[in-house]
Amino acid sequence: MNNLSRLGACCLAAILLPGCNSLMNDSYETIKLAISGPEPLVTTEYVNNLDRPGLVLRLVQSEALLMRAAAYGNVTEWHGLEQMLVTQNGRVIQGAGLPEASNLIAPLVANDPFNGDLRTIGQQEVVRLVDYPERFLTGIPQIATYELEGLETVEVMGRQLQLQRLDEHVSMPDIDFATTNAYWFDPATGRVITSRQQLAPGLPPMGLTEVRPAGFAE
16 A cells, blocks of 8 residues: 555544534644635635635635645645545545545546646546545555646636646446545646535535745745
């Protein structure tokens, strides 16, 4: 088992998601903001006071802020008080602390477009193997095809950004699940800024947006 899988297994065993309570903690390792209403709690002013990038997670009418805990290449770990996500160029490849028994391990494959430059994606089909540990499901084939759309104007923390949209059509016949995920990436760099991803049957689509403090430099 690789390091990511070991990390996922530990987090899956240790993290449970409670209800949508209002909760706030200033430690970057444990920070989580949750609301149960339409107004966003993670504001531009709040983000500009952070010392590192964050990931805003929106699920139905709840919002959480996860902080970047580690990054290596295009793989990033995001930690909250109850949630942990690992993304690879914006695509979720591990998740813990998710509702509806939706914790998962979904590593990319060798020819996966998220391993490369999304700006050069063509007609492509990939088959990944996904685990849902809480559902006792392992090695479930996930078939994904891609459709590059045009530029769209997307608002991120009060800024209007011109981003390229990529649609990912996902099918998992073994569990009778199909969905379409959408990723919006910077056409100058290929880096995913925001996305809408449905990770499992029964879990609504999640909105994920990477946010950075003003003037932040790696």
